Amino acid sequence: MSLITQPQSVEGQPGVLFQTVGDISLSGSGWTFEAGAGTNMVYLPFEGSYPDKGGRLQSPVFSLGRAGNEAGYFRLQFKAASAGHCYWWLDYFNGAGQILPDCNSAVYPGEECLAYDEIVYVPGAARRMQVAFVSREKVRAGDVRVAAATAEEAARWCDLVYEKLPPLSFTAPADAMELLPKTAAALKSGKHWRAVMLGDSIVNDSFNSVFQALVQRDFPGSKLDFIVSVRGCTGCPFYRAPEEFKKYVADYKPDLLMIGGISNFSGFNADESAAMDAVIKMAREQAGCEVLVMSQPLSADWRKNKAGEKDWRKLIENKEYRRGLDYRFARECARKAGVAFWDLTAPCHDYLAAAGDCDFNRDGVHNNDRGKQVIGRVLREYFRAAR
Numbered sequence: 414m415s416l417i418t419q420p421q422s423v424e425g426q427p428g429v430l431f432q433t434v435g436d437i438s439l440s441g442s443g444w445t446f447e448a449g450a451g452t453n454m455v456y457l458p459f460e461g462s463y464p465d466k467g468g469r470l471q472s473p474v475f476s477l478g479r480a481g482n483e484a485g486y487f488r489l490q491f492k493a494a495s496a497g498h499c500y501w502w503l504d505y506f507n508g509a510g511q512i513l514p515d516c517n518s519a520v521y522p523g524e525e526c527l528a529y530d531e532i533v534y535v536p537g538a539a540r541r542m543q544v545a546f547v548s549r550e551k552v553r554a555g556d557v558r559v560a561a562a563t564a565e566e567a568a569r570w571c572d573l574v575y576e577k578l579p580p581l582s583f584t585a586p587a588d589a590m591e592l593l594p595k596t597a598a599a600l601k602s603g604k605h606w607r608a609v610m611l612g613d614s615i616v617n618d619s620f621n622s623v624f625q626a627l628v629q630r631d632f633p634g635s636k637l638d639f640i641v642s643v644r645g646c647t648g649c650p651f652y653r654a655p656e657e658f659k660k661y662v663a664d665y666k667p668d669l670l671m672i673g674g675i676s677n678f679s680g681f682n683a684d685e686s687a688a689m690d691a692v693i694k695m696a697r698e699q700a701g702c703e704v705l706v707m708s709q710p711l712s713a714d715w716r717k718n719k720a721g722e723k724d725w726r727k728l729i730e731n732k733e734y735r736r737g738l739d740y741r742f743a744r745e746c747a748r749k750a751g752v753a754f755w756d757l758t759a760p761c762h763d764y765l766a767a768a769g770d771c772d773f774n775r776d777g778v779h780n781n782d783r784g785k786q787v788i789g790r791v792l793r794e795y796f797r798a799a800r
Contacts, residue, residue: 428561430487431475431544436555443473449549459514460614460779461645466500467549472557474506474543482537484638486562486626488570489533489544494526497550500775501529505539513539514641516621518782519775520546526553531782532562532570534625536640567626574786579768581790583760589798592753593703596669597799603634609667610641611652611692612674615712617643618780619673619757622789628796640665648677649688658692663699670696673707673757678736678743689746706747708740710757710788711765714774725762738762760791 437444447469449455455465477487489503499520505513516533535542544559546552562570575581590597599606610620620641629635642661644651649672652661662670677689693704715725715734728734729741740758747754764787765773773784780788 429558430478430542430561431472431557431559433472433555433557436553437470437557444470446470457645458512459617459643459645461647463776463778465549466547467498469502469545469547470552470554471545472543474541475559476541477535477539478561479537479540484537484625484640485535486564486567486623487533487535487542488560488562488566489531489558490529490560491544491554491557492526492528493520493546493552493554494524495520495522495546495548495550495552496524497522497548498776499546499548499550499552501531502545502547503533504543504545505535506541506543507538508540510541514617514620514643516617517547517775518621518780518785520548520552522550526555528556530570532567532623532626533621534567534623534639537638538640564626564629567623568630571623571627571786571789574782575790578771578783578786579764581760581764581787583764583791583794585755585794585798587798589753589755589795592751593669593705593799596703599668600628600632600635600637600796600799603636605636605638606668607638607640607666608669608671609662609665610639610643610671610673611662612643612672613647613676614643614645614674614779615676615710616671616674617641618785619707619710619788619792622785622792624789624792624796627789627793631793631797631800640667643674646676648674648685649692650677650685653688653691653695658695658699662692662696667696667700667702669703669705670700671705671707673709675709675712675736678709678739685742686746686749690750693746693750693752704750704752705755706743706750706752707755708743708758709737710761710791711773711780711784712737713778714765714772715762716765723766725766755792755795757788757791760794761787 502517775781
């Protein structure tokens, strides 16, 4: 895509990077339509192989107006209506034009055109962005606006999403930061600290929960820089290869490596355990960083297949659910390696069991804004243990 929209001021408001007023018209607007592949399986770099999600109504690629490498917050506003399942989608590109891990969530089906107000945390490497609406069905969209936002605005946005949800009853263990003393010190001292989140699309969901703004609000002087390093359906058996470890971990020079997702736990076998051990060892030896292993947060909604079931722990021995629910593997790997372990599974799924009819998925595996916010609130509680 060659058309670049430069930063501009709209109605006297600085920081507006892109805007389409009124309904999107493909003629002369710079928006284009890219047809889907039909029913064929499609590989998405940061999600994995899934049935084709449909066609893309996509904006021109536009500049984020960045000069430095600091991550930041951006507000996406739009109006949209879709006859069926639909996603809003943000693709990010670095200075060389290479695509970076994306952010997407649900446009809810219905005839009425609804207003959406989203805030995203964009990695410092991103230089350009593209907005898209992805669906197999007809989509109407317009009044699209992307503008810079502050950490304070992002934290308030998180609050607004969370206020519409049942409250989370979770406090992290007091010793949650015990094996992360340097990270805890950086949170309080204001030292620049680079945290790399490694894993799969569920780690990408965790990153896109905007928990970073909540941590920033809890530790106002902190300077944590979060980087997401993910590949769809990928865990430590892939990242332990030397060339992949260099690309996905070492090149980022992490101070803290956060290993997570659901793809480390497909078979719970000796090879997976050895792979996680190897990645932890390489992180210590090559990056000299602190390491955190996180168990699986929200992903597939087990309630839909087990109507009336309230105790998700009863499902752990079922192979269909172990990948998403069995936190014991991650805990044992962390214990053997002597690194920090954060159990995201129990607080997330205890919450899910008590949440009633609230929907947290944007598809069969991944989270919508509500699901991401639950993950983000759990992550926030773990970081708060450093206070």
